[in-house]
Amino acid sequence: MAKELTTREENYSEWYNELVVKADLAEHSAVRGCMVIKPHGYGIWERMQRTLDDMFKETGHQNAYFPLFIPKSYLSKEAAHVEGFAKECAVVTHYRLKNDPNGGGVIVDPEAKLEEELIIRPTSETIIWNTYRGWIQSYRDLPLLINQWANVVRWEMRTRLFLRTAEFLWQEGHTAHATSEEAVEETLRMLDVYADFAENFMAMPVIRGVKTESERFAGALDTYSIEAMMQDGKALQAGTSHFLGQNFAKAFDVKFANKEGVQDYVWATSWGVSTRLMGALVMSHSDDDGLVIPPKLAPIQVVIVPIYKGEEQLMQISEKVLPLVKSLKAHGITVKYDDLDTKKPGWKFAEYELKGIPVRIAIGPRDLENGTAEVARRDTKVKESMPLDGIESRITALLEDIQSNLFNKAKAFMEEKSTRVDTYEEFKKVLDEKGGFIYAHWDGSSETEQKIKEETKATIRNIPLDNPKEDGVCIYSGKPSTQRVIFARAY
Amino acid sequence: MAKELTTREENYSEWYNELVVKADLAEHSAVRGCMVIKPHGYGIWERMQRTLDDMFKETGHQNAYFPLFIPKSYLSKEAAHVEGFAKECAVVTHYRLKNDPNGGGVIVDPEAKLEEELIIRPTSETIIWNTYRGWIQSYRDLPLLINQWANVVRWEMRTRLFLRTAEFLWQEGHTAHATSEEAVEETLRMLDVYADFAENFMAMPVIRGVKTESERFAGALDTYSIEAMMQDGKALQAGTSHFLGQNFAKAFDVKFANKEGVQDYVWATSWGVSTRLMGALVMSHSDDDGLVIPPKLAPIQVVIVPIYKGEEQLMQISEKVLPLVKSLKAHGITVKYDDLDTKKPGWKFAEYELKGIPVRIAIGPRDLENGTAEVARRDTKVKESMPLDGIESRITALLEDIQSNLFNKAKAFMEEKSTRVDTYEEFKKVLDEKGGFIYAHWDGSSETEQKIKEETKATIRNIPLDNPKEDGVCIYSGKPSTQRVIFARAY
Numbered sequence: 001m002a003k004e005l006t007t008r009e010e011n012y013s014e015w016y017n018e019l020v021v022k023a024d025l026a027e028h029s030a031v032r033g034c035m036v037i038k039p040h041g042y043g044i045w046e047r048m049q050r051t052l053d054d055m056f057k058e059t060g061h062q063n064a065y066f067p068l069f070i071p072k073s074y075l076s077k078e079a080a081h082v083e084g085f086a087k088e089c090a091v092v093t094h095y096r097l098k099n100d101p102n103g104g105g106v107i108v109d110p111e112a113k114l115e116e117e118l119i120i121r122p123t124s125e126t127i128i129w130n131t132y133r134g135w136i137q138s139y140r141d142l143p144l145l146i147n148q149w150a151n152v153v154r155w156e157m158r159t160r161l162f163l164r165t166a167e168f169l170w171q172e173g174h175t176a177h178a179t180s181e182e183a184v185e186e187t188l189r190m191l192d193v194y195a196d197f198a199e200n201f202m203a204m205p206v207i208r209g210v211k212t213e214s215e216r217f218a219g220a221l222d223t224y225s226i227e228a229m230m231q232d233g234k235a236l237q238a239g240t241s242h243f244l245g246q247n248f249a250k251a252f253d254v255k256f257a258n259k260e261g262v263q264d265y266v267w268a269t270s271w272g273v274s275t276r277l278m279g280a281l282v283m284s285h286s287d288d289d290g291l292v293i294p295p296k297l298a299p300i301q302v303v304i305v306p307i308y309k310g311e312e313q314l315m316q317i318s319e320k321v322l323p324l325v326k327s328l329k330a331h332g333i334t335v336k337y338d339d340l341d342t343k344k345p346g347w348k349f350a351e352y353e354l355k356g357i358p359v360r361i362a363i364g365p366r367d368l369e370n371g372t373a374e375v376a377r378r379d380t381k382v383k384e385s386m387p388l389d390g391i392e393s394r395i396t397a398l399l400e401d402i403q404s405n406l407f408n409k410a411k412a413f414m415e416e417k418s419t420r421v422d423t424y425e426e427f428k429k430v431l432d433e434k435g436g437f438i439y440a441h442w443d444g445s446s447e448t449e450q451k452i453k454e455e456t457k458a459t460i461r462n463i464p465l466d467n468p469k470e471d472g473v474c475i476y477s478g479k480p481s482t483q484r485v486i487f488a489r490a491y
Numbered sequence: 492m493a494k495e496l497t498t499r500e501e502n503y504s505e506w507y508n509e510l511v512v513k514a515d516l517a518e519h520s521a522v523r524g525c526m527v528i529k530p531h532g533y534g535i536w537e538r539m540q541r542t543l544d545d546m547f548k549e550t551g552h553q554n555a556y557f558p559l560f561i562p563k564s565y566l567s568k569e570a571a572h573v574e575g576f577a578k579e580c581a582v583v584t585h586y587r588l589k590n591d592p593n594g595g596g597v598i599v600d601p602e603a604k605l606e607e608e609l610i611i612r613p614t615s616e617t618i619i620w621n622t623y624r625g626w627i628q629s630y631r632d633l634p635l636l637i638n639q640w641a642n643v644v645r646w647e648m649r650t651r652l653f654l655r656t657a658e659f660l661w662q663e664g665h666t667a668h669a670t671s672e673e674a675v676e677e678t679l680r681m682l683d684v685y686a687d688f689a690e691n692f693m694a695m696p697v698i699r700g701v702k703t704e705s706e707r708f709a710g711a712l713d714t715y716s717i718e719a720m721m722q723d724g725k726a727l728q729a730g731t732s733h734f735l736g737q738n739f740a741k742a743f744d745v746k747f748a749n750k751e752g753v754q755d756y757v758w759a760t761s762w763g764v765s766t767r768l769m770g771a772l773v774m775s776h777s778d779d780d781g782l783v784i785p786p787k788l789a790p791i792q793v794v795i796v797p798i799y800k801g802e803e804q805l806m807q808i809s810e811k812v813l814p815l816v817k818s819l820k821a822h823g824i825t826v827k828y829d830d831l832d833t834k835k836p837g838w839k840f841a842e843y844e845l846k847g848i849p850v851r852i853a854i855g856p857r858d859l860e861n862g863t864a865e866v867a868r869r870d871t872k873v874k875e876s877m878p879l880d881g882i883e884s885r886i887t888a889l890l891e892d893i894q895s896n897l898f899n900k901a902k903a904f905m906e907e908k909s910t911r912v913d914t915y916e917e918f919k920k921v922l923d924e925k926g927g928f929i930y931a932h933w934d935g936s937s938e939t940e941q942k943i944k945e946e947t948k949a950t951i952r953n954i955p956l957d958n959p960k961e962d963g964v965c966i967y968s969g970k971p972s973t974q975r976v977i978f979a980r981a982y
Contacts, residue, residue: 029557031560031609034558034560035558036557036558037555039553039555042555046554062533063530064527065527065660066520067527068658069522069525072588072597072599073597076596076597086597087588089586089587089588091584091585091587092581092582093582093584093599094582094584095580095646096579096580096582097577097578105564106566108582108584120611131518150642153559
């Protein structure tokens with residue numbers, strides 16, 4: 001392990017880029033804009049997936065799988081959707097390769113041209129709603145509550161590992177309902193699921209809110225988001241949930257007969273989170289020595305490192321450690337015992353710090369004599385000698401404490417970096433000097449929003465759901481306003 | 492539910508096609524050759540995934556994720572591989588859409604042409620070995636044991652749901668080793684994992700064996716397979732495991748320093764199973780009334796249907812059933828209580844039969860009086876009245892019995908349909924009249940294999956690993972042979 005991370009203070013952006021690679025989360029692939037997710041990174045993503053999947057199933061959803069390809073014409077069927085998504089897409093035009101008759105290797109067979117080009121899905125509303133037409137006839141078929149785990153492609157020009165990649169992994173929920181009210185309820189239910197996941201598993205506090213019109217998903221009547229704050233004071237949109245009204249049902253002619261036998265278009269929602277959450281996780285908790293992973297998402301929660309000289313000492317330590325590993329596992333804790341003799345303990349300590357393993361236990365000859373172990377927590381770096389006897393329940397409690405400490409720390413940081421301002425001068429000053437979430441009055445017009453964005457690069461992240469009503473005037477236009485919205489520079 | 496399945500005897504192929512759609516496993520999508528996997532089908536696939544994933548992890552593998560796209564030139568780097576895979580592929584040539592200036596809707600932007608075309612992965616050896624070059628320097632980095640769950644695309648001209656589709660879901664293991672012996676050992680270990688999964692979870696007996704040269708994976712030194720037999724006597728290759736030698740390491744220049752510091756190319760394996768297993772599952776056990784799902788892979792293992800007249804009776808039944816549901820769940824059994832009042836019990840019975848739920852429990856007013864329930868097993872259709880008291884352990888035992896009964900039945904069928912023949916006349920007669928696996932002597936030449944295939948459509952499925960050595964003569968050429976191989980017509 002080469003431990004020479006740029007510090008966050010030196011260059012936050014560089015720190016992130018280096019950390020993701022050095023901690024073996026992901027790397028750039030040979031294909032422009034596409035990443036390779038390495039086993040350590042994928043291990044965290046699997047835990048995110050498993051947790052979210054359980055939450056989706058508890059709220060009544062089932063998984064299904066729809067095609068990777070979308071016929072080009074489908075994108076055009078919903079007017080707003082085509083504006084948003086028929087842009088930078090991977091386009092399949094041919095379906096065969098052949099040997100170049102002129103000896104130039106393998107070439108695309110010009111005779112194997114598709115009649116209609118296929119787009120690699122940037123999101124699946126169109127192909128899914130085209131399918132739902134066959135699945136929904138009556139109110140008895142509703143609600144239809146489906147989720148898909150899949151890869152999607154958006155041909156981004158400037159990419160960053162996890163945060164913005166051409167191909168990424170995600171889940172997309174697509175639900176159909178008999179009434180507008182039910183669809184809105186579902187939209188908010190899934191926003192809550194995302195907030196619950198972000199706060200209680202990622203240890204990342206978020207603000208639930210509704211997006212402004214200009215930031216809505218292409219084809220939605222309302223888009224809700226959870227917004228988190230990174231350590232550099234920038235905002236990151238961590239999940240979105242959309243109320244789609246009857247737009248896609250109308251575009252793909254999906255009607256149902258209600259209890260009275262009357263035909264109506266179906267009401268829709270969609271909602272998604274992606275591997276972008278991996279970037280949010282890294283930027284929420286990690287430090288200049290490496291990753292910090294909340295215990296609930298750590299592929300390995302505890303690593304045990306023996307400190308020894310010679311085979312015999314190692315054997316004595318292993319004799320104590322192997323039953324401990326077994327007993328920690330029985331307590332539901334994932335443990336790795338690293339007794340490889342090709343690396344020194346110091347190297348291992350730095351390596352596991354870099355990789356963010358929440359708890360490290362070191363056991364040396366003196367510990368053997370005393371029946372103790374040295375326990376170090378990754379978040380605060382505090383070390384403590386503990387008796388081996390009954391250590392399992394202490395480790396369990398320690399993991400819980402790390403999980404809540406990470407959340408509390410991030411929450412305090414977010415609060416500290418949240419500022420109310422009442423003038424545009426103050427707004428610009430806070431934005432440049434402090435960053436973070438700025439709560440300010442806004443006149444509700446897209447024009448004002450656009451001008452502030454152009455002048456300051458700050459956008460309205462969302463309008464918090466639990467916003468207190470409060471009379472004020474827009475910081476930009478001076479027009480009256482009834483509530484504050486959250487501005488921030490964002491990822 | 493429209494219960495008008497073609498019977499297996501009428502037309503086995505039609506029976507399969509209808510059953511997959513009617514039982515809500517999958518359907519054709521609007522995109523040629525691509526399927527939609529419906530929730531019931533995906534629920535079975537998820538159980539397959541979860542089980543296999545646990546088995547892979549128990550054998551030391553980790554998951555990772557590599558790009559969907561493969562640069563065209565990569566396919567050409569391994570000589571045999573390009574022959575096998577640079578054929579019917581989905582080719583991405585452009586990365587942007589735009590509005591037609593002539594008002595023709597959305598068109599592909601001719602200016603956004605890729606310098607090098609990208610192929611949607613038909614399999615990932617090339618992109619993965621190109622990545623491994625950066626991951627492997629020393630023997631300390633080996634073995635590298637990685638698996639990927641992904642979608643792949645092969646532009647098949649004739650498609651059938653699950654059995655052969657343009658896009659399918661699969662897992663592909665890609666491992667790197669310091670020695671040939673270790674790589675061969677891994678190849679066989681994973682073959683055993685597949686056989687274990689097929690037999691003990693899918694209840695589908697398989698023959699482990701090595702493929703002949705002409706049936707090898709493009710780029711492998713040896714391909715091993717598990718072969719299963721479907722109810723129509725045709726063979727289905729259910730999984731393959733490849734020993735790749737140093738072919739891909741050489742093609743992508745992946746070397747390592749051994750303990751003595753000497754550089755050598757790395758040894759490789761790859762192995763995969765796909766959603767094709769879903770087709771194998773259906774064709775192994777299902778009958779003219781619908782699916783039969785082995786309990787270990789059933790998304791719902793037990794369905795409870797109340798038989799009642801009026802609200803009050805339903806309430807009385809539910810009072811008994813709800814604690815039963817809870818207690819069955821506590822026994823690790825997945826249960827659905829279907830108290831929907833929009834369908835009659837008869838309709839429900841047929842529906843759950845069609846969907847292959849292993850056990851159905853019906854409870855009516857007389858059962859309430861007697862403290863009993865009517866328990867029907869899907870595999871044999873046998874019904875039995877059981878006391879509710881202590882029913883949990885009886886259901887557990889019943890599920891185990893169904894699981895082993897399905898395996899035993901399939902095993903007996905496979906044995907019954909396995910024939911040893913010694914002449915080509917006999918071979919053709921058995922093939923046409925009985926089908927199944929034909930054990931016959933073969934002279935070991937690709938020429939003979941090819942001629943038999945042309946004349947009879949039978950291929951050599953594999954050469955069983957536990958094959959007894961036995962002197963004989965090739966049924967086709969009369970040349971000497973030392974062992975029998977398995978011929979069959981196959982999916």
